[in-house]
Amino acid sequence: MKAAILPRFGAPLSVEDVPEPTIGTGEALVDVVAAPVLSYATEVFSGARRYLLPTPVVPGCGAIGRVRAVGPDSTRLRPGDWVFCDPTVRSRDGAATPDITLQGWSARGEGGQKLQRYFRDGTFAERVRVPTENAAPIGAIDPVEAGRWCAINTLLVAYGGLLAMDFRPGETLLVSGATGNFGSATVALALAMGARCVVAPGRNRAVLDSLRTRFGERIVPVELSGDSAADTEAMRRAAPGPIDAVQDFLPPTVSATVARAAIITLRQGGRAVLMGGVGMLGGEDLALPYPWIMRSLITVRGQWMYDAAAVPGMVGLIRSGLLDLEQWAVTEFPLAEVNDAVEHAAAEAGPFKLTALKP
Known part of the structure; x- marks a missing residue:
């Protein structure tokens, strides 16, 4: 062969x-x-x-x-x-x-x-x-x-993170790295799973605008400035309510400060799932504040790929028409x-x- x-x-x-x-x-x-x-x-x-x-x-x-x-x-x-x-x-x-x-x-x-x-x-x-x-x-x-x-290859990775955080219909999700392949797949999946709103931060205004055009008002784009404190506040203000969960798909070339600024937006009891490449090429650590995690009851977990049980669930989302591969x-x-x-x-x-x- x-x-x-x-x-x-x-x-x-x-x-x-x-x-x-x-x-x-x-x-x-x-x-x-x-x-x-x-x-x-x-x-x-x-x-x-x-x-x-x-x-x-x-x-x-x-x-x-x-x-x-x-x-x-x-x-x-x-x-x-x-x-x-x-x-x-x-x-x-x-x-x-x-x-x-x-x-x-x-x-x-x-x-x-x-x-x-x-x-x-x-x-x-x-x-x-x-x-x-x-x-x-x-x-x-x-x-x-x-x-x-073949889109299922990317979608399953995103789906693995949403399952790991026990994402629920009606919740607000922030996708850190929303303008990339995995991040945009997470946006599509979260909406298919019944998200109230998906906050999509990034620096590429054209891509952010295209996400809004593609998916409508349930997508809230946020253009990042590079100022961590200002970006955290901008993401919080953009959401229609408290941010329930963050899924991080930032690539290895991005600073940990960008990931941290997104995670800090979480409401009390919020969940963050880390699936990107931050730190793989060196650089500073994520360094989330211990008192904030403890007092705000924050869950932070890593997820690599997905469980085998995710595959039939993903196929079901596609076959039901909730997720359109024509995208x-x-x-x-x-x-x-x-x-x-x-x-x-x-x-x-x-x-x-x-x-x-x-x-």
């Missing part, structure tokens, strides 16, 4: 013939119909993000495809089923605290790297081998819509043009834009 290979960090990908994956018990083989090309793939492939990804490797994080074969222990999955290939692979011998690897992308800790040595190659290929539980059924779709369904504009590339796809994803990064490979 054909696959794109990253021979080493800093080198372009090459499309080569590689051996067909073989499966055993607890595994499924999936024909990749569309694979998302993440906007920061150039940073991963250059080594700038310092991801744990052994090379040479077939990269690629998630896909939409059709089951080709299943292992002998599969009881419901059938060849021909349309599935989302969930890249979040969890160890099966640590139910309470599983080791995790992002197949074809990165790993977390020593256990995650051990898992990665087996589930190593990703979805920039004609076929991919995944754990059976990671071939998540999405129901029948028109093949031409496979690229748009996403998709640009597709054949596997032979994988390097062009990676460049395009970086150049055209932004809310509601998708780049997809069609192996």
Whole structure:
């Protein structure tokens, strides 16, 4: 079969013939119909993000495809089923605290790297081998819509944070980093889940205005000034009432002061979920005030990716019509043009834009 290979960090990908994956018990083989090309793939492939990804490797994080074969222990999955290939692979011998690897992308800790040595190659290929539980059924779709369904890859990360904070209909959410891919996905999801209001701070006025145009009065854009105290006050004033929750998706290049200014807006008993990259490239710590957290009964938690149970919930939001995938504009590339796809994803990064490979 054909696959794109990253021979080493800093080198372009090459499309080569590689051996067909073989499966055993607890595994499924999936024909990749569309694979998302993440906007920061150039940073991963250059080594700038310092991801744990052994090379040479077939990269690629998630896909939409059709089951080709299943292992002998599969009881419901059938060849021909349309599935989302969930890249979040969890160890099966640590139910309470599983080791995790992002197949074809990165790993977390020593256990995650051990898992990665087996589930190593990703979805920039004609076929991919995944754990059976990671071939998540999405129901029948028109093949031409496979690229748009790749939005689920980003949406699930945002959904994982909203589930972690137990976000409820009628609440007001502040999305820190609302003008990025994950932040804008959080905006769409929160509205689909019944948010009273979503406060969307950022510095890109054009993107903020486009969010308001797209979603209407339940979006409240706030243009940040860079003055932390003033920005906190502006975000509080913009909300129609107390801010119940904050979801942070700020990238590694942003100062911790920006994240702190957003979190401090929370009402008494408010919740904050941290899912971004603040501090990954160095810089100051988040340094939230201890007395404020204690006296205001604030919950701050981290969330990496999402639980497996999030996938059927996400599919349900899409199938019900509450979340419209037509919001996403998709640009597709054949596997032979994988390097062009990676460049395009970086150049055209932004809310509601998708780049997809069609192996």
